[in-house]
Amino acid sequence: MRLRALGLVALTCLAALSTTASAGVAGAAPPSPARPSGLVVALSLGDPAMQAGVVRGGEVVLARGFEVGLAQALARRLGGRVDRFVEMRPAARLLAGAPAGWHLALAAIEPSRAARSAADLSVPYLTTDAAVVLRRGLTGPRRLAELRALVVCAVRGTPASRVVAASIRPTRSAVLVRGEDQLRTLLRTGACDAAVVPAVEAGRFVRGHARELGPVAGRVASGDGLVVAVARGTGVDVATVDRALGRLRADGTLGRLARSWLGLDPARLRVLR
Numbered sequence: 259m260r261l262r263a264l265g266l267v268a269l270t271c272l273a274a275l276s277t278t279a280s281a282g283v284a285g286a287a288p289p290s291p292a293r294p295s296g297l298v299v300a301l302s303l304g305d306p307a308m309q310a311g312v313v314r315g316g317e318v319v320l321a322r323g324f325e326v327g328l329a330q331a332l333a334r335r336l337g338g339r340v341d342r343f344v345e346m347r348p349a350a351r352l353l354a355g356a357p358a359g360w361h362l363a364l365a366a367i368e369p370s371r372a373a374r375s376a377a378d379l380s381v382p383y384l385t386t387d388a389a390v391v392l393r394r395g396l397t398g399p400r401r402l403a404e405l406r407a408l409v410v411c412a413v414r415g416t417p418a419s420r421v422v423a424a425s426i427r428p429t430r431s432a433v434l435v436r437g438e439d440q441l442r443t444l445l446r447t448g449a450c451d452a453a454v455v456p457a458v459e460a461g462r463f464v465r466g467h468a469r470e471l472g473p474v475a476g477r478v479a480s481g482d483g484l485v486v487a488v489a490r491g492t493g494v495d496v497a498t499v500d501r502a503l504g505r506l507r508a509d510g511t512l513g514r515l516a517r518s519w520l521g522l523d524p525a526r527l528r529v530l531r
Contacts, residue, residue, distance in 0.1 A: 296341030297494070299329045300487075302349035302365035307462060307519045309365070311343070318343035324519035325364040328383060331511050332362070332486070335502035336494070353377060353487060361494045363487040373487060378496035382483025383503050383512060385524045388421040389460035391453045392472035393445045399452075399475060402426065402530050408451035411444050413437060418454045421480045426454065438463060446470045454478070461521020476528035 301309050301318060311321035321343050333340045346352050349365040353376040368386065369379050390405060399405045405426055411433040412419040422432045433450055435441055442463075444450035455463050457477045464471050486503070488496045506512050507525075516523040 297329075297333050297336070297338055297362060298360045299333075299340050299343050300352055300360040300363040300365065301325065301329075301343050301345050302347050302352060303345055304347070305366070308458075311345075313345045316344055316346075318345050324384075324515050325366075327515045327519070328506075328512070329362065329364050331506055331515070332499065332502055335505055336498060361489055361492045362499070363489070366484055367487050369482050369485050373485075377487040377489055380486040380488060380496055380499045381503055382485055383506075384484040384516070385457050385477065386417075386481030386483050387457045387477040387524065387527075387529075388418050388425075388454050388480045389457040389477045389524065389527060390475045390530065391445065391455060391460060391464060392475050393448055393451055394470065394472045396451055396472050399530065400528070402478070405452060405478075405530060409433065409449070410452050410454060411435060411441060411450035412454040413441060416456075417480070418456060421478055422454050425478050425480060442467060442471065445472070457524035457527065458520055460524065460527075461517075465521050474522065474527060476530045477524065478530055 301311075301321065303309050303311050303313065303318070303321070305323070307323060309321060309323035309325045311318050311323075311326070313319070326343070329343075330340050344360055349367070352363045352365055353367070353373050363377070367373055367379070369382075373379060390399075399408070402425070406428050408428065409430055410422055410426060410428040412422050412435075414434040414436060419432075419434055422428065433444060435444065438455070441450075441453045441455070445453050446467075452475070453463075460474045464474060486499055488494055488499055503512075513523040513526065516525070
């Protein structure tokens, strides 16, 4: 009787284990999709330095610019290639709801709450800080306190003008103008000591005006930076994208792309504190 009872207990335990194992298999999460070798990258064309090209039926048949070059370099770092570029305009539509039809999106995306809810976001690949361009013959400043004592100018109603008001807070009234041409005129004539412009545009702002303008003195921290949006459930992992971006910065690829397309690498500018 004792042996029979022990046998029944053993059989009951085995049955329970079998049921538990079956339930575990049935309830297990599906395996993650394999990382694709050919990536679909979403763009929003319009800025000749960042991304520009030709579109036919939503497909980008010719593309060039900083973000296009970055997408290609990133794909190689991920062990694949860009299979095709697709365009969505305006850029806000890229992250309006659940992303579909692409693996990565590069379109001057900033890490907003809406962006985070729609896709995984990488570490920044390009700063959105403001840069300070000096009039010819002026050296420095190396600190914000020195910048505050100068006559500062910016384009009215832009993020750069808000940086002037919120972060620089010059002791003399800032000069606000309608456009970049007026900004250059103020610097060239000495009516302004320092112009504040987006760091990504500083190289283009001074390009071709070396005899009229002074140097780009540095940048004022004012933003989180531009990020890559990574579609969820496509086999591309944002942590892997982050590591790839880190390697592209370490090996100089990001800097070379910035100098080639933007005129300078904003990451190399001194931060004025």
